[in-house]
Amino acid sequence: MRAVLTIAHLTLAEARRRRILAAALLLGVAFVLLFALGFHFIARDIRAHGSPAQQRFMMSFVVMAALYAANFLIVMTSVLVTVDTLAGEIASGVIETLCTKPVPRWAVALGKWLGCWVILAMYAALLCGGVLVVACLVGGYTPPNAARGLPLLLLEGTVLLTLALAGGTRLSTLANGVTVFGLYGLAFVGGWMEQIGTLASNTTARYIGIAASLLVPSESLWQLASHHMQPPIVRDLGIGPFSPMSVPSPAMVAWAAGYVLIALAVALRLFHTRDL
Amino acid sequence: MAEPALEAQALRKDFGPKTAVRDLTLSVPRGEVFGFLGPNGAGKTTSIKMLLGLVHPTAGGGRLLGEPIGGTRARARVGYLPEHFAFHEWLRGRELLRFHGRLLGLGGSSLDAGIEALLRRVELLEAGDRCLREYSKGMKQRIGLAQALLGEPELVFLDEPTSGLDPLGRLLVRDVIRDLKSRGTAIFLNSHLLSEVEVTCDRVAFVKEGRVVREMTLGAAERDLEVELRLDRYGPSVLEGLARFGSDVREEDGHVRLHVDGEERLPEVSRWLAGQGIGLYHLAARRRSLEDVFLEVVG
Numbered sequence: 001m002r003a004v005l006t007i008a009h010l011t012l013a014e015a016r017r018r019r020i021l022a023a024a025l026l027l028g029v030a031f032v033l034l035f036a037l038g039f040h041f042i043a044r045d046i047r048a049h050g051s052p053a054q055q056r057f058m059m060s061f062v063v064m065a066a067l068y069a070a071n072f073l074i075v076m077t078s079v080l081v082t083v084d085t086l087a088g089e090i091a092s093g094v095i096e097t098l099c100t101k102p103v104p105r106w107a108v109a110l111g112k113w114l115g116c117w118v119i120l121a122m123y124a125a126l127l128c129g130g131v132l133v134v135a136c137l138v139g140g141y142t143p144p145n146a147a148r149g150l151p152l153l154l155l156e157g158t159v160l161l162t163l164a165l166a167g168g169t170r171l172s173t174l175a176n177g178v179t180v181f182g183l184y185g186l187a188f189v190g191g192w193m194e195q196i197g198t199l200a201s202n203t204t205a206r207y208i209g210i211a212a213s214l215l216v217p218s219e220s221l222w223q224l225a226s227h228h229m230q231p232p233i234v235r236d237l238g239i240g241p242f243s244p245m246s247v248p249s250p251a252m253v254a255w256a257a258g259y260v261l262i263a264l265a266v267a268l269r270l271f272h273t274r275d276l
Numbered sequence: 277m278a279e280p281a282l283e284a285q286a287l288r289k290d291f292g293p294k295t296a297v298r299d300l301t302l303s304v305p306r307g308e309v310f311g312f313l314g315p316n317g318a319g320k321t322t323s324i325k326m327l328l329g330l331v332h333p334t335a336g337g338g339r340l341l342g343e344p345i346g347g348t349r350a351r352a353r354v355g356y357l358p359e360h361f362a363f364h365e366w367l368r369g370r371e372l373l374r375f376h377g378r379l380l381g382l383g384g385s386s387l388d389a390g391i392e393a394l395l396r397r398v399e400l401l402e403a404g405d406r407c408l409r410e411y412s413k414g415m416k417q418r419i420g421l422a423q424a425l426l427g428e429p430e431l432v433f434l435d436e437p438t439s440g441l442d443p444l445g446r447l448l449v450r451d452v453i454r455d456l457k458s459r460g461t462a463i464f465l466n467s468h469l470l471s472e473v474e475v476t477c478d479r480v481a482f483v484k485e486g487r488v489v490r491e492m493t494l495g496a497a498e499r500d501l502e503v504e505l506r507l508d509r510y511g512p513s514v515l516e517g518l519a520r521f522g523s524d525v526r527e528e529d530g531h532v533r534l535h536v537d538g539e540e541r542l543p544e545v546s547r548w549l550a551g552q553g554i555g556l557y558h559l560a561a562r563r564r565s566l567e568d569v570f571l572e573v574v575g
Contacts, residue, residue: 006378010364017366093362097423100328101379102352276330 003103007111008118011085015119024077024123031073032130035066036138043139053233057240059141060231063131064242067143067229070127071153071222075184077123078157079164082116083177086168086271095276106268113165113264120157128153145228152225155256156218160184162260163216166267169274183216191219198246206246213248217256220248279342281306281431281462282327287336288486289322296322298486300336304479306430307460309453311473311494313566314483315574320466321359323483324433327464328356341430352380355429359436359466361420365409369400369419372408373426380427394422397455399448413440421452431462438469450476474566482573490573494566501539501561502568505532508555517552521545535564 015021039062046058086109089095098108128150135141143149160180167176190212197205213220223244227235235243280303287300297319304310314320325331327338329346343350363372370391377387395401398418403411411419417440424432434453438446446469453463453476467473473480474494481491503522507514510532519525521544522536536542542561549556 002381003379006375010375014364014366093358093360094364096325096330096358097356097361097363097376097420098379099330100351100354100356101376102348102381103379104348273332275332276325 003107004111004114007098007103007108008115011112011115012118015081015115020081021119021122024119025126028123028126028130031070031127032134035131036134038062039066039134040138043141046139056141056231057234059135059139060143060234061240061242063135063139063141063143064226064230064240066131066135067128067149067153068222068226068242070124070131071156071225073127074120074124074153074157075160075218078116078120078161079177079180079184081119082113082161082164083168083180084173085112085116086165087171087173087176088168090168090276091172099276105272109165109169109268109271110264113162113267116161116165117158120161121154124150124154124157143229144231149225149229152221152228152253155253155260156221156225158260159216159218159221159256159263162263162267166263166270169267169270184218186212187216187219190215191223194220195223195245209246213252214255217252217259220252221256224248224250224252278306279339280304281308282310282338282340282464284323284327284338284345285336287323287326287338288334289319289326289331290334295486297326297333300326300483300486300488302481302488302491304431304462304464306462307457308479309457309463309465309477311477311480312464312466312483313470313473313480313570313574318483318574319486320483321435324356324435324464324466328354328433352427353430355424355426355432357417357420357424357432357434357437359439361416361423363408363416363420363423365407367408368406369395369404369408369411372419373422376423377426382427390426390428394425397425397452398422414442414445417441418445418448421449425452425456428459429461431464432456433464433466435466436468437465438467438472446472470566470570480566482570484574492569499538500564500569501536501541502564503534503536503542503545504558504560504562505534505545505549505556506530506558507532507549508557510554514552514554517548518545521548531558536561 042062043059046055050058099105132142132146163183164176164180167179171179190209193205194209194213197209224247226242227244227247230243234240238245282304284300284302287297289297300323312320322331326333327340327345329351338345340350341353367375373391373394374387377391395404398421400415400418403415421437437449441449456463465473465477477494479491479493481488515525515532518532518534521541522534525534539561542559546556546559
């Protein structure tokens with residue numbers, strides 16, 4: 001375990017020293033400030049002209065739009081932070097002196113996963129926490145079930161982070177990035193197929209979407225999170241772009257958690273069995 | 277009797293249809309400086325990587341310090357300097373050594389003291405707090421050497437340790453190897469610089485096409501002399517007679533050449549020729565360099 005923590009610490013130190021943390025922090029704060037500015041003026045107008053129901057709907061809409069953008073950034077960051085962590089060190093040969101130390105290879109890979117996950121968690125906390133704090137302080141609005149929804153966004157990032165780690169054990173950095181973003185694209189399109197299939201009562205399209213979600217359960221986690229974090233009337237009526245027509249089953253959360261564990265186990269195994 | 281520092285039995289590595297190492301069988305006793313020589317593509321680096329567990333053998337096995345290769349227990353007592361030492365360039369010299377020390381399970385003041393001693397040994401004490409990306413090629417090689425010596429390993433693999441070093445740097449490496457040997461550390465040295473190998477190694481193995489084709493102790497090589505004779509006459513009976521003093525007797529360019537084991541053979545040859553009534557106009561003995569042997573074995 002000590003080796004895992006040492007590698008995780010090194011991964012965090014690398015992110016700090018190479019200014020990855022600084023860039024994420026700076027632009028994360030800029031994201032929250034921009035949202036705060038826009039939300040301040042929107043909330044002022046809503047309060048002046050809208051009924052309480054309209055106010056609630058509009059605030060929910062703006063907060064969900066911000067969380068949608070935050071979710072996209074979390075997805076990107078989870079892949080970009082992880083895509084090179086093993087692949088790059090394998091290509092450069094840095095990994096050789098690490099793996100000739102009395103440390104099992106699984107500890108090296110797990111330490112890197114942990115280090116990247118901590119960065120992801122901090123980034124997600126900054127963006128999503130910032131949006132919620134601004135919504136509460138500026139608009140007096142808190143989305144419902146945030147404690148249920150936000151962990152799903154972190155889980156979504158964790159799914160992609162783990163895929164990027166697994167890919168990095170065998171693929172070059174670029175091939176790994178293209179592959180993981182491609183898989184995310186499949187899940188994204190699959191999610192929309194499921195929604196449109198449900199809306200059009202097309203069972204085949206819906207099943208294609210569900211199959212894509214099982215392959216990469218990232219988009220369905222966002223759908224479930226957005227379902228939880230909207231006012232009941234909005235989500236029950238299915239109004240607004242962030243209300244899924246087909247709400248993913250809670251079992252999808254268990255599947256995604258199991259998916260992370262399986263993908264991580266596969267990553268550790270692939271790294272263990274490869275030649276360096 | 278102590279286990280050898282290194283034992284390999286019929287190690288083989290195939291990369292698809294290509295065989296990188298065909299049959300690596302060798303043993304290195306503790307405290308020996310062992311040279312591992314061969315042309316490019318002979319499978320030297322792959323062999324080292326198999327012994328260190330970086331590359332999984334297709335067949336065969338081995339032990340490092342009595343532990344099976346590939347396991348973490350053996351690696352706790354082994355140091356390794358790769359041919360192209362790469363590292364996290366954003367780290368400082370001391371940080372790199374501290375990080376690798378922690379991976380070895382070291383810590384606290386003993387690690388700090390060890391780091392200072394190693395930095396002093398590789399003459400990087402002043403540069404220890406500089407970022408590694410600012411290091412010259414030679415400094416990078418030296419910090420890599422320090423990394424390989426962390427934790428006082430009992431066996432050290434050095435893959436081209438003098439690559440990129442100036443003559444002073446090479447001397448430093450030679451001194452480090454001498455220190456390690458005096459402490460009983462076994463060294464597995466892969467180098468193309470045969471003159472370095474000749475000075476530092478006790479024994480060498482020549483690898484060709486993934487197989488150890490010859491092993492020799494360098495003390496024995498020093499006794500091996502190539503003798504060139506110019507005689508007023510010679511024939512098959514003379515060549516046959518000279519064969520009692522050495523080996524590989526042959527006629528080339530009007531000279532007779534043979535290998536003898538030690539210079540005390542030279543007066544014996546001269547006396548025998550005089551006894552046969554053969555005029556000796558020229559006798560020259562030349563010690564065969566490791567390069568000569570290398571060319572003969574793998575050329």
